[in-house]
Amino acid sequence: MKRAGRVTALHLALAAVAVATLLPLLWMLSASLMPAGEASAWPPRFLPSRATLTNYVALFQRLNLGRCFLNSAFVAVTTTALCLLVTSLAGYAFAKLRFAGRKRIFGALLTAMVIPTQVAMLPLFLLMRSLGLVNTYWGVIIPGVAPVFGIFMVRQYALSLPDDLLDAARVDGASEFRIYRSIVLPLLRPILVTLGVFTFMGAWNDFMWPLIVLTDETRYTLPVALANLLGEHAQDMELMMAGSVLTVLPVLVLFLALQRSYVEGIAMGGVKE
Amino acid sequence: MSGGRRTAPGRRRREARAGLAFVAPALALIAVFFVVPVLAGFALAATDFDIYGIGDPGTVRFVGLANFTALLHDPVFWRALLNTLYFVAVGGPLSVAASLAAALLVNSRMARFKGVFRTVYFAPVVTTLVAVAVVWRYLYHPRFGFANQILGLVGIPPVNWLGDPHWAMPAIILMAVWKNFGYNMIIFVAGLQAIPVSTYEAARVDGASAWQQFRHITLPALRPMLVFVGVITMIGAFQFFTEPYVMTGGTGGPLNATLSLVMYMYKQGFRWWNMGFGAAVAFVLFLIILAGTLLQLRLRREHE
Numbered sequence: 001m002k003r004a005g006r007v008t009a010l011h012l013a014l015a016a017v018a019v020a021t022l023l024p025l026l027w028m029l030s031a032s033l034m035p036a037g038e039a040s041a042w043p044p045r046f047l048p049s050r051a052t053l054t055n056y057v058a059l060f061q062r063l064n065l066g067r068c069f070l071n072s073a074f075v076a077v078t079t080t081a082l083c084l085l086v087t088s089l090a091g092y093a094f095a096k097l098r099f100a101g102r103k104r105i106f107g108a109l110l111t112a113m114v115i116p117t118q119v120a121m122l123p124l125f126l127l128m129r130s131l132g133l134v135n136t137y138w139g140v141i142i143p144g145v146a147p148v149f150g151i152f153m154v155r156q157y158a159l160s161l162p163d164d165l166l167d168a169a170r171v172d173g174a175s176e177f178r179i180y181r182s183i184v185l186p187l188l189r190p191i192l193v194t195l196g197v198f199t200f201m202g203a204w205n206d207f208m209w210p211l212i213v214l215t216d217e218t219r220y221t222l223p224v225a226l227a228n229l230l231g232e233h234a235q236d237m238e239l240m241m242a243g244s245v246l247t248v249l250p251v252l253v254l255f256l257a258l259q260r261s262y263v264e265g266i267a268m269g270g271v272k273e
Numbered sequence: 274m275s276g277g278r279r280t281a282p283g284r285r286r287r288e289a290r291a292g293l294a295f296v297a298p299a300l301a302l303i304a305v306f307f308v309v310p311v312l313a314g315f316a317l318a319a320t321d322f323d324i325y326g327i328g329d330p331g332t333v334r335f336v337g338l339a340n341f342t343a344l345l346h347d348p349v350f351w352r353a354l355l356n357t358l359y360f361v362a363v364g365g366p367l368s369v370a371a372s373l374a375a376a377l378l379v380n381s382r383m384a385r386f387k388g389v390f391r392t393v394y395f396a397p398v399v400t401t402l403v404a405v406a407v408v409w410r411y412l413y414h415p416r417f418g419f420a421n422q423i424l425g426l427v428g429i430p431p432v433n434w435l436g437d438p439h440w441a442m443p444a445i446i447l448m449a450v451w452k453n454f455g456y457n458m459i460i461f462v463a464g465l466q467a468i469p470v471s472t473y474e475a476a477r478v479d480g481a482s483a484w485q486q487f488r489h490i491t492l493p494a495l496r497p498m499l500v501f502v503g504v505i506t507m508i509g510a511f512q513f514f515t516e517p518y519v520m521t522g523g524t525g526g527p528l529n530a531t532l533s534l535v536m537y538m539y540k541q542g543f544r545w546w547n548m549g550f551g552a553a554v555a556f557v558l559f560l561i562i563l564a565g566t567l568l569q570l571r572l573r574r575e576h577e
Contacts, residue, residue, distance in 0.1 A: 020451070021397060041417075044419075090300075093291070099290075116562050122555065145302055205402060207518075241407075247404040248401050251400065
């Protein structure tokens with residue numbers, strides 16, 4: 001009897017936290033489907049009187065957020081692809097290829113991780129300006145292409161690749177690039193999926209740097225467009241909620257599809273320390 | 274083929290050349306787009322670089338520590354620093370405590386549907402901060418926001434969450450805890466699963482209560498993770514920017530009550546183009562985070 005009570009109490013607590021966690025997200029979805037003005041009506045209502053897609057239509061037709069969606073997609077996909085290429089090459093080389101200064105360079109990179117990225121932002125903006133990359137997608141993408149933690153993740157994983165396999169390929173006369181492409185890359189797949197999900201979400205959700213670099217509304221990524229929209233449409237609660245759904249939905253779906261590798265990545269970073 | 278597999282000098286040289294070539298893109302990108310800007314940032318903090326400097330770099334002068342002196346006499350800077358410390362000192366421990374509690378709940382032996390609950394708790398972590406900050410801004414609306422309606426159910430008069438300087442920061446902290454607790458929860462769950470079940474069983478045989486088990490088995494076993502989680506949470510909290518930016522319409526208001534260090538750097542550097550001064554603010558942030566990291570290393574070494 002006492003045990004049954006404890007089990008019930010535990011599940012009540014679990015459910016209470018789940019409700020508190022989901023409520024803001026469910027309300028966002030519900031309010032996004034309400035006709036204009038209903039989310040701020042009195043008495044307040046949680047569900048729409050009749051679900052409508054008007055707000056979403058307005059986002060795409062009137063406010064051109066479809067364009068921003070594509071901007072976000074392009075920035076996130078390109079950042080991820082380039083990041084995986086650059087970090088897989090570097091991480092593998094730091095783990096398996098012997099060259100002069102390997103240990104010292106890698107150590108220096110790890111030390112550099114202490115420095116918060118905001119410290120670099122003001123001069124980085126001036127640099128981007130002199131390169132003509134302000135208000136371009138590349139200005140957003142390039143600084144995120146070689147994250148040190150990504151190189152670190154790939155290296156730790158690549159350390160476990162069997163040396164004999166690589167040496168056998170060398171004896172067979174395969175070039176180093178060929179070995180990377182045909183042997184190493186397929187073996188690194190699990191860690192690259194994890195890193196890819198991290199990078200994509202990071203790039204999709206990023207706000208501060210795109211806010212600084214992008215000045216033209218047609219180039220805004222979704223988070224920047226959303227913050228900008230809030231300035232003019234703060235009263236249109238239902239419209240803002242639709243914009244939030246549009247921004248959140250792709251990453252949420254990606255997470256649900258690939259949550260195993262995402263969660264494993266976090267646990268790995270946390271436990272390794 | 275003659276010669277041993279590992280001693281062939283040609284092969285060794287080719288491997289070394291490939292190694293350098295493979296790390297070259299990453300190193301070049303990091304050098305140009307991170308190391309150089311960081312160093313330039315230190316130099317920038319010692320100049321009076323402003324809007325005229327952007328037009329004509331020739332007008333920029335070296336001013337030594339003048340920006341830092343100005344900083345020390347700037348009440349808004351102190352306000353931003355105190356706000357940031359408030360966010361870190363209250364939000365950090367609250368977030369770690371929430372993560373630990375959630376981890377204990379989802380990892381409980383008696384719990385069912387563990388995977389579902391874990392996924393639900395984690396969902397806010399992957400959401401876009403700007404979007405959920407917009408949502409929370411409406412939840413905190415003084416008239417029709419849900420926060421005040423819930424308070425109304427228990428008879429508490431409405432609070433002007435984001436409009437009252439006393440309540441704006443707690444409101445932002447609550448939102449940040451909601452957004453982030455799932456991340457550290459995953460780390461704690463991994464730590465909890467590493468504790469052998471037999472330890473608890475032995476303690477129960479000896480008559481240890483649930484609290485005693487937590488106090489003498491769980492907490493000591495999680496200690497290294499608590500240190501790690503505590504420091505990464507603190508470092509992340511020192512860099513908060515988006516929450517106040519979105520929830521206060523880019524002002525850091527009301528009355529600068531939510532202005533963070535990074536936001537002040539952003540405003541000085543990118544809104545008013547006082548880049549030298551902004552770089553000095555960034556340097557202070559760098560020093561604080563460096564101190565936090567050194568503290569972590571120290572704690573970890575003590576533990577080992």
